[in-house]
Amino acid sequence: MYVKFPEGATKRTNPEAAADVVYDAVIVGGGIAGAIIASRLGAAGKSVLILEAGPAEDLTLKGYEGYLDRFYSATSKDNQSPYPVNPNAPMPRGTDARRISPGTPDSSAYLVQSGPFATDTTYTRVLGGTTMHWEAKTPRMLPEDFRTRSLYGVGADWPLTYEDLSPYYNEAEHEIGVSADVEDQSYLGVEFDEGYVFPMKGLPLSYLDRMVAEDVDGMPVELDGVRRELRVRPYPQARNGIPNPGYVPRGAVSTYQVEVGGRCQGNNNCVPLCPVQAKYHAGKTLSLALQSPDVHLVGQAVAYRVHVDEHTRRVTEIEYRRYDKPDSTHFTTERARGRLFVLAANAVENPRLMLASGLPGSNGLVGRNFMDHAYLLAWALLPEVAGTFRGTNCTGGITDLRGGGFRGRQAAFSVDIHNDGWGWARGAPMTDLADLVDAGGRYGESLRQGLVDRVSRQLQLAFMVEVPANPSNRVTVDPAYTDHLGNMRPILTYDLPDYTMRGVAYARQLSKRIFARLGAEDHTRYDPDFWGYAVYGGEGYEIRGGNHLAGTHMMGSDPKTSVVDANQRSWEHSNLYLVGGGSMPTVSTSNVTLTIAALCLRSAAAILAQLDAESAPIRLTSTDTAQARPQEVVL
Amino acid sequence: MTASTIRDRHDLIAYLHTAMALEHATIPPYLTAYYSIRSTTNSDAAHIIRVVAVEEMLHLTLAANVLNAIGGEPDLTRRGFVPTYPAYLPDGEDDFTVDLRPFSPDAVDTFCKIERPGEAPRDRARLVPEHDLARPSLVTSPTADGMRFYSIGEFYAEIIEGLEEVASHDPGLFRGDPSRQVGPEYFFSGGGTAIPVFDLDSARRALEFIADQGEGFDAGIHDEAGELAHYYRFRQLQLGRYYEVGDHPDRPSGPHLAIDWHEVYPVKVSARLADYPPDSQIAEVARAFNVEYWSFLGLLTEAFTGQPNLLQDAIWHMFRLRDGINRLVRNPLPGSGGLHAAPTFEMPIGRSTPDGPLVVGEAAAVVTP
Amino acid sequence: MTAPAFEEFLSLSVDLTAFEETDLLGTGLAHQYLAKVRDACGEEVVTALLDAYRAARAEATGDDGRPDPRRLDRALRHRVFSDERLGPVARNVIKLWYAGTWYGLPPEWTDCYGARPAAETSTVTAASYQEGLLWRAIAANPPGAKAPGYGSWAQPPRIDPRYRKGQGHDGTG
Numbered sequence A: 001m002y003v004k005f006p007e008g009a010t011k012r013t014n015p016e017a018a019a020d021v022v023y024d025a026v027i028v029g030g031g032i033a034g035a036i037i038a039s040r041l042g043a044a045g046k047s048v049l050i051l052e053a054g055p056a057e058d059l060t061l062k063g064y065e066g067y068l069d070r071f072y073s074a075t076s077k078d079n080q081s082p083y084p085v086n087p088n089a090p091m092p093r094g095t096d097a098r099r100i101s102p103g104t105p106d107s108s109a110y111l112v113q114s115g116p117f118a119t120d121t122t123y124t125r126v127l128g129g130t131t132m133h134w135e136a137k138t139p140r141m142l143p144e145d146f147r148t149r150s151l152y153g154v155g156a157d158w159p160l161t162y163e164d165l166s167p168y169y170n171e172a173e174h175e176i177g178v179s180a181d182v183e184d185q186s187y188l189g190v191e192f193d194e195g196y197v198f199p200m201k202g203l204p205l206s207y208l209d210r211m212v213a214e215d216v217d218g219m220p221v222e223l224d225g226v227r228r229e230l231r232v233r234p235y236p237q238a239r240n241g242i243p244n245p246g247y248v249p250r251g252a253v254s255t256y257q258v259e260v261g262g263r264c265q266g267n268n269n270c271v272p273l274c275p276v277q278a279k280y281h282a283g284k285t286l287s288l289a290l291q292s293p294d295v296h297l298v299g300q301a302v303a304y305r306v307h308v309d310e311h312t313r314r315v316t317e318i319e320y321r322r323y324d325k326p327d328s329t330h331f332t333t334e335r336a337r338g339r340l341f342v343l344a345a346n347a348v349e350n351p352r353l354m355l356a357s358g359l360p361g362s363n364g365l366v367g368r369n370f371m372d373h374a375y376l377l378a379w380a381l382l383p384e385v386a387g388t389f390r391g392t393n394c395t396g397g398i399t400d401l402r403g404g405g406f407r408g409r410q411a412a413f414s415v416d417i418h419n420d421g422w423g424w425a426r427g428a429p430m431t432d433l434a435d436l437v438d439a440g441g442r443y444g445e446s447l448r449q450g451l452v453d454r455v456s457r458q459l460q461l462a463f464m465v466e467v468p469a470n471p472s473n474r475v476t477v478d479p480a481y482t483d484h485l486g487n488m489r490p491i492l493t494y495d496l497p498d499y500t501m502r503g504v505a506y507a508r509q510l511s512k513r514i515f516a517r518l519g520a521e522d523h524t525r526y527d528p529d530f531w532g533y534a535v536y537g538g539e540g541y542e543i544r545g546g547n548h549l550a551g552t553h554m555m556g557s558d559p560k561t562s563v564v565d566a567n568q569r570s571w572e573h574s575n576l577y578l579v580g581g582g583s584m585p586t587v588s589t590s591n592v593t594l595t596i597a598a599l600c601l602r603s604a605a606a607i608l609a610q611l612d613a614e615s616a617p618i619r620l621t622s623t624d625t626a627q628a629r630p631q632e633v634v635l
Numbered sequence B: 001m002t003a004s005t006i007r008d009r010h011d012l013i014a015y016l017h018t019a020m021a022l023e024h025a026t027i028p029p030y031l032t033a034y035y036s037i038r039s040t041t042n043s044d045a046a047h048i049i050r051v052v053a054v055e056e057m058l059h060l061t062l063a064a065n066v067l068n069a070i071g072g073e074p075d076l077t078r079r080g081f082v083p084t085y086p087a088y089l090p091d092g093e094d095d096f097t098v099d100l101r102p103f104s105p106d107a108v109d110t111f112c113k114i115e116r117p118g119e120a121p122r123d124r125a126r127l128v129p130e131h132d133l134a135r136p137s138l139v140t141s142p143t144a145d146g147m148r149f150y151s152i153g154e155f156y157a158e159i160i161e162g163l164e165e166v167a168s169h170d171p172g173l174f175r176g177d178p179s180r181q182v183g184p185e186y187f188f189s190g191g192g193t194a195i196p197v198f199d200l201d202s203a204r205r206a207l208e209f210i211a212d213q214g215e216g217f218d219a220g221i222h223d224e225a226g227e228l229a230h231y232y233r234f235r236q237l238q239l240g241r242y243y244e245v246g247d248h249p250d251r252p253s254g255p256h257l258a259i260d261w262h263e264v265y266p267v268k269v270s271a272r273l274a275d276y277p278p279d280s281q282i283a284e285v286a287r288a289f290n291v292e293y294w295s296f297l298g299l300l301t302e303a304f305t306g307q308p309n310l311l312q313d314a315i316w317h318m319f320r321l322r323d324g325i326n327r328l329v330r331n332p333l334p335g336s337g338g339l340h341a342a343p344t345f346e347m348p349i350g351r352s353t354p355d356g357p358l359v360v361g362e363a364a365a366v367v368t369p
Numbered sequence C: 001m002t003a004p005a006f007e008e009f010l011s012l013s014v015d016l017t018a019f020e021e022t023d024l025l026g027t028g029l030a031h032q033y034l035a036k037v038r039d040a041c042g043e044e045v046v047t048a049l050l051d052a053y054r055a056a057r058a059e060a061t062g063d064d065g066r067p068d069p070r071r072l073d074r075a076l077r078h079r080v081f082s083d084e085r086l087g088p089v090a091r092n093v094i095k096l097w098y099a100g101t102w103y104g105l106p107p108e109w110t111d112c113y114g115a116r117p118a119a120e121t122s123t124v125t126a127a128s129y130q131e132g133l134l135w136r137a138i139a140a141n142p143p144g145a146k147a148p149g150y151g152s153w154a155q156p157p158r159i160d161p162r163y164r165k166g167q168g169h170d171g172t173g
């Protein structure tokens, strides 16, 4: 069934009139975190204002196809290629990454990087946020991931346990529509409720996965004195598969009836954009949220400053800049008022906004402990044709080294088998084509043969290595760096700890063993000129960003060592919630979004409870009562 | 109430075979129009036609489920299953035939006519004399000679009444092998899921679903679930706007559609293999397409006769057929004065997949009743 | 654009890509591709390329009126691929068909024969990416288009054995 986007919902709220409304909640950011909270508050009859930095047009199939066309036409098909450049709400782009020379920050792109380590990590500032182009792998975190400090002396403990979050994982899996089978996903301590079924059956492993599994399943690995056997395991995925009884998959989002997005068709384009919307994106949840007439959305609204009452430390309003058009510098300053405020702009933009508002927190932790995953790629040619480049970007991988006692010494990782060959590492298959034609003198039959030989045998393993929290990895701001609208840009200071690098080095060794077991030709060569080249133990590696932003407003049980509590509520500003990956004390080896969704579902309950408990009206800073007040005033 | 034309299980089986042929017969015209649209253009129209085509596949599956439930033997490769285009439709008028046309106002008119809601003024008029027995027709009564139905809806109404009637005196009517049923795990599209049929109630639901989804039998433009009937989907192309729930049929109030009738390959209407220069490469491609289509029908037959999981393979097959049609329609048809090639959907003769070489192209003269 | 030039371009493209004429026309882009080559390199270069191709075919054609594959290969190498001016253009035509992208010509080429604005790297139309022959050659779909269907990725690829390693004949021969 398609998801009905209420026609006109992006235009029905007049920003000026909205300024006079005190909403139950003001949410900054229309990504998955904001959308989930808005939908739950809206369903409970609360009034909500969402401020979204990207241009907000009604989500229609046609609009979506505009992204698709832009992607088809782009000469560089990197992961931001479907999205128009917008200087008023700029975003990092993978192709921006440059080597950083010590002491000279690279400010050539939106995300200022002061290094020492450069990253190509990205996020998207459009309605729906980064889930418009995420890959949609949705593993749960392991129970041990919530206690890495106590268990392994690394990172930080969560103020929550796996069991606390488990019911919200269930709900999140249904909200975003996950395809997986419980049998495959119960490992390393992950347990499911009795009788639990995922909304949809697991996606079949690719032919390539099966080929790898033939040799890798049962491969012994000894780490930290413990022997384990590897196996290729399917990943849970937020894309429509075969529904289990009672679940109706959510298709494309549009203002008019369309039947698109039933089932994943194997377009192999999940990143950057699923052409049929079989893949979940936050527009699906946002559409549901906007069904409530009390949920308002203002687009082209870039939050500029969070205002706080000097005495109560409560947030009084959010000042934002509303630009007329993506390509003009003209804007108006508006404000949004509410009883509660939720920052859901992601783990880079949340701290950026807080810091730009002069709110680093009394413990100075806002923006600190930035985390992401470090990706190491290893690539080889299989002895036989595997038909690479078919299926979703990734259907299976090796997840047996996500947990275990070795984490006291070195980082854990999960391993993706990439159905898109050496695309990420070396730009396949276009680079192979150019090489065969230009350097190999191939044409005609010999070219066709060469392509099968070179491309259809490709295997690329991606090791997603954990990065523990470290206060010196951080997001900061500096008035010297601003964007078109005068917003201070995020500055990232980032380095990889030895702990992670030990995991990286081990990953490379393991890849060699795997290739040897497969009889595959190892073609991995790490280029010292690569922007993310890192040397450890005398060996160099290409390390890429993981797009799994986390840690910049970490949750904890102690206000002195954390920014938010277990409900993602700010310790210092009692009516402010900072939600999203920023709240996570560890990223461990999970792609972060399912956990973000679960945390936000949990926060939504806390927000509702707080709204109901706090009946006292907040003190308004505004004195102009002369303007006619729209009927929505809720006090 | 006139005498039913359905007296026993055998009559029902004959009717359900016809139902499958009817559901299938709409697919080639929809596919031809859909794929004649130039890629990345006419998105609104393309989506509408594509969805209806997919739903016709669902209807075909549902008709097979009912046929299987009463112990019939679905066979999409039997002689005459694929009609020869142009073919007549039984809507009580004799002013149009169904052609394989490029996307055009004419094509949309025909689609509206195919899916047009039509309830006969009186019960008696449900069956009307076949006006022209010399021409193929999509819905004739398989049991009452020389008679055909006023509309597709009437045709299904007749089957439903027949089922009720036969079930009331034949307790063993639903004797089919339940493992042949295609359930939602094998087929769902945005517009509905396969309903397994085991008894009168589920049979009725399956058939009513087909009738309602096609024409909005008596439910108005949207059904309870907010689904638009096919007829109204196509009306949107004529009226230039999308419907919203609650709209009057003549006055859709949703967003406007953008249609560009020129962004279409001018494929030859109801092309036949005989129109292709013999021994040309393109004739070979057209012939190969028909063979592929024939094996697709064979695969569906297997899926409907005990291997429902093959439906997934059939869908992959369909995606490949898409690539085949696309290739054809972009090729000029030599000697046609600038028209383009198109699939001819001429099937070999025979009851099931032949072992020997396929005789494609001679079928035309033989498949019509 | 003259019809014979188009026919010759098509025939050249068949030899360069090892896809049949109906496949090339089946992309719906053959005319646009010829126009793209003209815009990027100029009429004169296109004429020279087609002349060289015609000559190569004539040279390779035996008494039976058909070109011998080995001789054609040699003639193409000598007359087209190794030619300073025509070689890079012919290679670009191959890549154009396979990728749907016109790649900018190397600087050595533009220095000698002139740079035109249309010569820079660009996709021809949104459709050209989807129609790249590369994807058909590896029995895959262009990511983001022409989906093969749920679960089809679990099956072996449908690659003709003649293009599989060690099983085909020498394509240039």
Ligand SMILES: Cc1cc2nc3c(=O)[nH]c(=O)nc-3n(C[C@H](O)[C@H](O)[C@H](O)COP(=O)(O)OP(=O)(O)OC[C@H]3O[C@@H](n4cnc5c(N)ncnc54)[C@H](O)[C@@H]3O)c2cc1C
Residues within 6 Å of the ligand: A028, A029, A030, A031, A032, A033, A034, A051, A052, A053, A054, A079, A122, A123, A124, A125, A126, A127, A128, A129, A130, A131, A133, A134, A135, A136, A137, A138, A271, A301, A302, A303, A304, A344, A345, A346, A347, A349, A353, A546, A547, A548, A549, A579, A580, A581, A590, A591, A592, A593, A594, A596
């Ligand atoms: C290529 C890629 C692949 C990925 N794959 C996976 C995966 O497989 N699995 C997984 O779990 N995760 C994956 N991710 C990560 C995932 O996309 C993010 O974790 C997730 O989208 C975060 O959601 P969010 O709502 O917190 O933030 P976002 O999605 O970034 O949304 C933030 C929203 O806030 C808006 N905003 C920002 N600044 C402001 C401002 N100042 N004022 C107003 N609005 C603002 C933005 O426009 C945006 O709409 C991937 C990411 C990328 C880039």
Ligand code: SF4
Residues within 6 Å of the ligand: A239, A263, A264, A265, A266, A267, A268, A269, A270, A271, A273, A274, A275, A276, A277, A278, A279, A391, A392, A393, C147
């Ligand atoms: S494989 Fe394709 S259809 Fe499936 S989710 Fe990815 S892009 Fe969408």
